[in-house]
Structures are given as structure tokens and as C-alpha cells.
Amino acid sequence: MLKIYNTLTKQIEEFKPIKPGHVGMYSCGPTVYNLPHIGNYRAFLFNDILKRSLSFLGYKVNHIMNITDVDDKTIRDSQKEGKTLKEFTEFYTKEFNRELELLHILPPTQEVLATDHIQEMIDMIELLKAKGFAYEGEDGSTYFSISKFKEYGALSGVDLEKSNQTLSRIVSDEYDKDNPQDFALWKTWTSEDGENYWDGSLGRGRPGWHIECSAMSTKYLGNHFDIHTGGIDLTFPHHENEIAQSVCAHGEPFVNFWLHNEHILINGEKMSKSKGNQFTLFDIIQKGYDPLDLRYFVLGAHYRTKINLTWESLDAARNARIKLTRFVQDTEQTGEVIEKYVENFKEALEHDLNTSEALAVIWEMIKDSTFSKEDKKETLLVLDSVLGFGFSKISKISLPEEIKNLIQKRDEARVQKDFGTSDEIRAKLESLGYDVLDTQEGTKVYKN
Numbered sequence: 001m002l003k004i005y006n007t008l009t010k011q012i013e014e015f016k017p018i019k020p021g022h023v024g025m026y027s028c029g030p031t032v033y034n035l036p037h038i039g040n041y042r043a044f045l046f047n048d049i050l051k052r053s054l055s056f057l058g059y060k061v062n063h064i065m066n067i068t069d070v071d072d073k074t075i076r077d078s079q080k081e082g083k084t085l086k087e088f089t090e091f092y093t094k095e096f097n098r099e100l101e102l103l104h105i106l107p108p109t110q111e112v113l114a115t116d117h118i119q120e121m122i123d124m125i126e127l128l129k130a131k132g133f134a135y136e137g138e139d140g141s142t143y144f145s146i147s148k149f150k151e152y153g154a155l156s157g158v159d160l161e162k163s164n165q166t167l168s169r170i171v172s173d174e175y176d177k178d179n180p181q182d183f184a185l186w187k188t189w190t191s192e193d194g195e196n197y198w199d200g201s202l203g204r205g206r207p208g209w210h211i212e213c214s215a216m217s218t219k220y221l222g223n224h225f226d227i228h229t230g231g232i233d234l235t236f237p238h239h240e241n242e243i244a245q246s247v248c249a250h251g252e253p254f255v256n257f258w259l260h261n262e263h264i265l266i267n268g269e270k271m272s273k274s275k276g277n278q279f280t281l282f283d284i285i286q287k288g289y290d291p292l293d294l295r296y297f298v299l300g301a302h303y304r305t306k307i308n309l310t311w312e313s314l315d316a317a318r319n320a321r322i323k324l325t326r327f328v329q330d331t332e333q334t335g336e337v338i339e340k341y342v343e344n345f346k347e348a349l350e351h352d353l354n355t356s357e358a359l360a361v362i363w364e365m366i367k368d369s370t371f372s373k374e375d376k377k378e379t380l381l382v383l384d385s386v387l388g389f390g391f392s393k394i395s396k397i398s399l400p401e402e403i404k405n406l407i408q409k410r411d412e413a414r415v416q417k418d419f420g421t422s423d424e425i426r427a428k429l430e431s432l433g434y435d436v437l438d439t440q441e442g443t444k445v446y447k448n
């Protein structure tokens with residue numbers, strides 16, 4: 001039985017889907033105005049592990065993720081670069097999807113663009129207006145009236161009464177938790193928007209950020225669905241506003257389980273542009289790491305704890321991942337699945353998705369001398385459907401004939417204690433991109 005922490009109720013709860021065996025899951029996707037930093041990728045890795053775990057536990061998952069391709073930042077930066085909004089956001093969407101692949105993050109069932117759903121957003125805003133939850137401000141924009149929704153603040157803990165202020169209105173998408181405000185559902189056109197507007201019943205303008213996720217999740221998952229994920233920083237105002245919009249528009253519960261992942265710290269500090277420590281995946285690759293090292297690093301900690309990334313900790317993740325990879329490569333045959341370890345692994349996941357515990361189970365199995373290497377490999381391949389390191393692909397890669405010949409020649413030279421030739425062949429193998437290890441069973445090589 002899967003138990004998971006629900007931000008809405010502030011406790012670990014038994015997960016029960018609305019429709020037995022099926023899970024509807026929505027994840028806030030990226031705003032495509034730059035390359036995501038690795039802190040953003042923790043959220044996407046979390047989505048992936050959650051989705052893979054749900055599938056592993058037998059659920060059929062319908063996963064929707066949006067792409068925010070119209071908002072304050074995309075408009076501002078596309079104009080700076082002299083590109084159309086579409087040109088600009090298509091570039092970053094493509095890059096984002098390429099990086100997801102490098103991290104072995106499975107694509108969502110559907111990845112949906114905000115700009116393809118403007119009419120759905122307008123319809124929802126009209127519904128809110130008709131029900132008295134939205135109004136037009138004197139600036140022509142349409143706002144959500146948060147004081148009309150008595151449960152406002154249930155997710156994030158914002159207390160409207162305590163905030164003790166006359167509620168004001170805000171057009172910009174992001175604002176502070178100490179300052180809850182009536183937020184813009186539809187932003188009336190201003191000259192800063194340039195060519196980026198839509199005409200319709202709400203007048204010339206563009207949607208606010210929050211309505212986007214409410215309208216799209218409803219379209220693909222219905223008014224009421226199982227899981228909504230996002231980074232912890234999205235709790236307020238974004239997710240609070242999503243709840244307000246959806247519950248008020250449809251008059252029924254919105255999401256049963258709200259799951260949020262914590263931040264990545266860099267050398268103990270919060271990532272920020274001003275500190276210059278906002279690393280992208282490209283930065284990590286340039287430093288010589290495999291994107292999967294970051295995947296291992298993220299899996300090594302519970303998703304609700306802050307994790308501190310240092311180069312030493314990434315090195316440790318890298319070494320551990322390489323060890324597992326080599327174990328798979330070195331074991332030619334597969335055997336029988338070891339049920340005991342599958343069970344322990346499953347138990348770790350069912351306990352609020354405890355991936356660090358799940359990895360500990362893997363290492364316990366690798367060290368367990370009562371089972372054969374072949375059985376361990378078979379088990380690892382099964383559990384990799386959650387871990388996502390791609391071990392089954394690795395295990396099928398065979399060495400080219402040229403390399404096999406070099407290894408054989410080197411082993412012969414070593415037997416004859418011809419270390420000159422043995423060193424020469426090592427250098428040759430390394431120049432071809434292979435790591436060379438001397439073991440009791442002879443020369444072993446691994447592709448870098």
C-alpha cells in the first residue's frame with residue numbers, strides 16, 4: 001500500500017485513486033524562457049520517479065505536463081532577442097525535452113502548450129465571472145476575488161484574516177506570501193505585450209499564469225483528479241490560486257493529493273542568479289559528469305529534504321552509478337528475480353517514495369553473497385524500471401571485435417610478463433575511449 005505526504009493535509013496518507021487502478025497526474029512544467037537549472041530538474045526527476053513508481057506498483061498513469069509558452073518572462077525575453085514568442089519558446093521547449101531525455105525522464109502522456117488552450121482559459125474565466133468569483137478591474141484586466149473563496153490558503157497556510165490588510169490587486173504572476181492579492185486571470189493588452197495578444201470575450205489580452213494550469217488539467221484529467229506535483233516554491237501563490245480557480249469554477253474538489261519536492265542547495269546555499277550558482281545541466285556535463293550522475297544524486301535523498309550539491313557529493317553519486325553499471329556489464333547472463341529484494345525495494349517506495357532507502361536495498365543485494373551475480377543482475381534490471389538508469393540497454397552492448405582482440409593480446413602479454421606491450425595496448429584502448437582495469441580475471445574495459 002502506497003503512503004505519501006499530502007501538502008494539503010500536512011500528513012502522510014494512504015494513496016487511493018479516484019478510479020481504481022488508474023491515476024490522473026498533473027505536473028507544472030517549465031516556463032520556456034531559458035535553460036532550466038538543476039534545481040528545476042529535481043522537480044522533473046521527482047515527477048519521473050513518482051510516475052515510474054506508480055507504474056511499478058501496478059497503476060496506469062495518465063500524466064499531463066504543461067509548457068508555459070506565454071507569460072511575463074517569455075514575452076519580455078523574446079522581445080529582447082528580437083524573436084517572435086513562438087520562435088523563442090519553441091527553441092527552449094526543444095532544448096528542455098532534449099535534456100529530459102538525457103536524464104532518462106520519461107515523457108508525459110501528453111505535453112501541452114498554454115498557447116494551444118487560450119479558448120479553454122477564456123471559458124473558465126467566463127465561468128468564474130458568471131459565478132461572481134471574478135471581476136473586471138478599471139484597468140480592463142479580469143481578476144480573481146480571493147476573499148470570495150473561504151478556503152483560500154488551505155494549501156500554503158496563508159491566512160487572509162491575519163494578513164490584516166485591504167486586499168489589493170496584482171497583475172504580475174509572482175508575488176509574496178505575506179501579500180496575498182487578487183490576481184489577474186486575464187491581462188488586458190498593453191504596449192509592452194507587442195504582438196502577443198488574443199481577442200475574445202474578455203477583450204484584447206493574454207491569460208495570467210495560474211489559469212493556464214487549471215484550464216489544462218481540467219481539459220485532460222477532468223474537474224477532479226488524483227495527483228498534482230510541483231516544486232515547493234510553487235505552493236504559493238501558483239498552486240493556491242489553481243485550487244481557488246478550479247474549485248470555484250466547477251464547485252467540486254480539485255486535486256486529492258498535492259505533492260511537492262524540496263530544493264537543491266549548492267555548497268549549502270540557495271541557488272540564485274545573483275550568486276552565480278544556478279547551474280544548468282550543460283554546466284554539469286561540461287564538468288565531465290553524465291546527466292545520470294545527477295539522477296543518482298537526486299535519488300539518493302528523500303524528495304522532501306533539501307539536498308546539498310557539492311562536487312564531492314556528485315563524485316560519490318557518479319562512482320556509485322558507475323559501479324552498478326559495471327556490475328551489469330560484467331555479468332553476462334541473467335538469472336532469477338530475487339523476490340525478497342523486490343519486496344524490500346517496493347516497501348521503501350511505498351513509504352512516501354523513499355528512494356534513498358530503495359537505493360540502500362540495491363546495495364544490500366549487490367553485497368549479498370548468498371545469491372548469484374546472475375540473479376542479482378536480473379533483479380536489478382527489473383528494479384531499473386523505477387531507477388531509470390537504462391541498465392537493460394547497457395547489458396546488450398557488446399564490445400567491437402577490434403577491442404576484444406586488443407584485450408586478448410593484452411592478457412597474453414601480461415601472462416608472459418611483457419609489461420611494455422601490455423602498457424602500449426592499455427594506452428591504445430584508452431585513446432579509443434575505454435577505461436582499463438586489471439582484475440584477477442584479466443583485463444576489463446568499460447566505454448567512457
Ligand SMILES: [Zn+2]
Nearest residue numbers: 028029213238
Ligand atoms: Zn502550474
